[in-house]
Amino acid sequence: MRQVYFLSLALLWALSPLFSQGNFDGCDPDVLLAVDDHYIIQEDDLPSFTENLLNNDVINMDALVSVEGLPPCFGVEQGSGFIFYTGSADGSNCCGTFDFVYTLYSADLFCTAHVTITVECGTDKGDCSVIVLEPRGPGQVLDDTGTVEDSTSACVYVCENSITTLLAPYSDQNTYDWSITGGDLIGPLQDPASVEVEWTTVGEGSITVTITGPAGTEVIQQCVIVGEAPTAGFTAPSPICLETDVQFLSTSTPGADHFWDFGDGNHSGAVNPSHAYTTPGTYTVILTVTAPLLNAEGDTVCCCQDTYAMDIEVLDEKGPDIECISTLCEGDSACYWTTSGCSGATYIWTATDANGNNVSFAGQGSPEICLQWDQGPFGEVSLQILGCGGICDQPTTVQVPIISSTALIAGPQVVCPGEAAIYTVPKWMDVEYDWTVTGGTVVNQDGNQISIIWGAAGVGTIHVEYESPFLSGLQGHEYPDCSGAGDLTVEILPELEFLSAPSQTCTDQSLTFQVNDASVTWSVNAPATGTASGALFTVDFPSAGIYTVTATGTPGIFCNPEVSVTVVVSDAPNPVIIGPLEGCTGEDLLYAIDSPEPGVNYFWNVPPGQGALSSFLGTNTTVNWSSTSATHQLTVTASTSSPPVCSATATLNFTAQFPVTPTGLNDDVACANQIEAYTLSTSGAQDGETFTWTIVPAT
CATH class of the missing domain: 2.60.40.10 (Immunoglobulins)
Incomplete structure (x- = not known):
């Protein structure tokens, strides 16, 4: 029977130099293999949740297992790969998607697997760690011309500093060109259709992937809202004394949920906990803070996290x-x-x-x-x-x-109309909080924390009053002892936004962009050039590529400093007609496209009276040129089948070759029973014409 042992974080840190020196060779699918896991849990099922991370792994030798970055609300059984729920009974602080890793070590092998836990609570939460891109997906709205217009209502949400997996339709015959705004492309995963992105800039971003294959070229675009993530941090003394309470002071974003891993198997959900260590040594303390990311309706769409770690040295004296x-x-x-x-x-x-x-x-x-x-x-x-x-x-x-007696309300002081925001004041035990808001709608109130959807542009106010009924009732206290209040004024500024923001076009074409303010500064990256006229910006795109058009507003006027749109510019097709340039009329002559391009439709045309086509659509056709027309011209229009619809035409001029015309005979008088020789005169020099003679009457 093979044994699996739990490897402590302290031992893992001690062995890390060995790993970095290359003494471990990775996985062996026949002996040691760790397989990724994804668990989806409903909120009501949290209290009974338990899973064995090692169930689908290959472990044919004695091995050690190390679990790193275990998310809040979950624990791991020492000496095994069993994980279980440790959070509050209703799971109220455990919703969202969490990622961590575990590693198997044995002899000279080590193998790491990624684990994703998705806890679905109340309304459906988006999986902020994975974005599946589909052709003409929800982020793409086409106008009558086939141009993809901006649609922020269909944007997906991600967290600042998080890493997201992007999945596009895959084929081994395709090539993929990715472009990201608001984040950094880390690189492909198992194939070029799946990549990872780390989101670095709060605000609106975009994803663009250009897919080229046998079916042609297709562009998929998706807008992204990058939500601000909490920041984790804390201070603590080191070295510290044995069996003595250590005070941990969080410097993290106010209002974020805290989960402390003290490195000795103990945990805490307090903001500023104290903890005593019973054994000397060095412990790695990890703080994970979590804050919800809200959509415009005030619903939590994903949970944003950050971690901070510190080593604590515990001495051997109390x-x-x-x-x-x-x-x-x-x-x-x-x-x-x-x-x-x-x-x-x-x-x-x-x-x-x-x-x-x-x-x-x-x-x-x-x-x-x-x-x-x-x-x-x-x-x-x-x-x-x-x-x-x-x-x-x-x-x-x-x-x-x-x-x-007074409290500072933490939260954004400049917001956009319709924006959802969270505000907090310090949390004290057995204190009751009463909130009052103007200029917005309260969508959730939980003690010292409140969620607000702000209304129209103007000024909003937040007022909170709080009191400890228990302490104020003790001897020596009377109202307003053990109570207090806090106030915050919030500016609700209008939002700078696009009224027209086309995002795809073809080379050598112009697009016009428009925002809701005339006093903006416009910019576009080279070699594109633009002409600004207040709220309008007309841009010429001379070559294919990916461009960013940005409008920057006047500081202090808008809740957002700027808006940008990513524009994908594609080359038009280049049709070339091959076929006879001269010949006789009245015959079916074959014409075709030289090297047809994938994903391009070809439409044939001959002007009225010049000839007849066998087919108007396809990569080839035949033409029967008319003998009564003085000119003969064949035109093909090539158009891409997917947005942006780019078109180009090619023309072939045909020269008709007509036979000479008989103009008379050398003699038109003859006698019976006499042989006569006749010579035909023609309108021009003969060039291989065949003449057919007829005698009437034949005898």
Whole structure:
């Protein structure tokens, strides 16, 4: 029986130099192979979810398994590949798509697999990690001329700094040319029809893929909304003492969900948790923050994440403890003490507010201090004990939650009409929050966090009031103790947008773009050139390629600084007619296209009275030229079958060759029973004509 062992992150870091030096050779499909997994879970099924990552792997030798980047709400069973749900009972913070990897190690082999977990909650959530592109898909709206017009309503959503897989229709006979705006193309995956993109720029982006094959050339375009991702970060002391609470202080985006992996098998969902390590060593602490990305209806379309890691060194001596930590109100007085110490010990205390400013206190140098707190949302108390053998000389720091009388509301202060945005204030235990909004509609309220869809351009306001009924009811408190409020004014500025934004055309053609403001600055990349006239911009495209047309608005006027559209310019076909340039009239003569292009339709035409065609459509036709016409001309129009519809014509002039015309005989008098010789006179020199003589009467 083959054994699989769990490999700790600490051991993995220790072995990483060996991997980088090439001592491991990758997968062997007969012995060791890790296979990618994708699990789709409904919200109601979360509490019972468990899966074995190794079920479909090939493991024919003893192996170690390491799991990296496990997402929030899920855990892994030590010593196996079983993953399971660890989040809240209703899964409210676990919706969306999450990616992580695991690696199998055995002897000189290692093999890595990617795992995707999609948790579907409430309304359908888009899978922000995969975009499937289809011909004339939802992002492409064709006008009457076959031009693809801009359609932001059909844009797909992705997260800033995320990596998305793009899938186009695949054929091994096709070539693929990709162009991305708003992100960086990382490279192809298993075939050129599937690539990965890392999205780097918040706002509107685009995907363009030009597919060329036996059926011709096809362009697929898709607009993308790149949503702002949260930023993960935290501070923590290192080295730290054994079995002593370590205070982790998040510097991440306010309002984001937090998931802490302390590196010793323990986790936390608090914003600023404390944790004590029971074994000396070095631990990698990983913080994953998650924030929902909302569409115009306020629905969560995907969850954006960021991670931050830090190594924490744990010493082999216990540190001092600090007692009497609890949530307080602004202006409260409190005393803090330690049970640690020894005779002759030196006690060094510090107290700071949330901004790092020192807070005065009484009792420095003793086992106990007393102070009065001012503004929150928290304060910190630190103690270092020197001169005691067996007590770690590193300071212990604890965080004291303080309910402030005023709170800063975090969230965007400039928005567009119809934009959905999330706002938060600090979260304190047992505090009730009451929100009031003008200029927008509240679509979700969850304690210290609110989601708003903003209305028409103007000014919006947010007001929040909060109170701790428990603390305000304790002795020594009366209203408005343990309560507070916050206000934020939001500018709802109009959106700079295209009124006309064609995105495909042919070489040597012009397009006109239009936005909803005349005081914009226009630009287009070379060799295209444009002529601006206020809100209008006419661009000439001299050669095939991919171009970006941008309109930049006046700062402070619009909620978005600029708008751009990607334009794909394609070459027109180049038809060449082959066939006889001269000949006789009245005969069927064959004409064809020299080297027909795939995906191109050919339409034949002869002017009225000049001849008759056997076929008007196809790569060849026959013409029976008329003898009564003075001129003879054959025209073919070549048009691409997919947008943009580019056309070109070719013309062939035919010279008709007519036989000479008899003009008379040398003698028209003869006697019976006498042989006569006749000579025919003609209108010109004879050139191989055949003459047929007739005698009437024949005898």
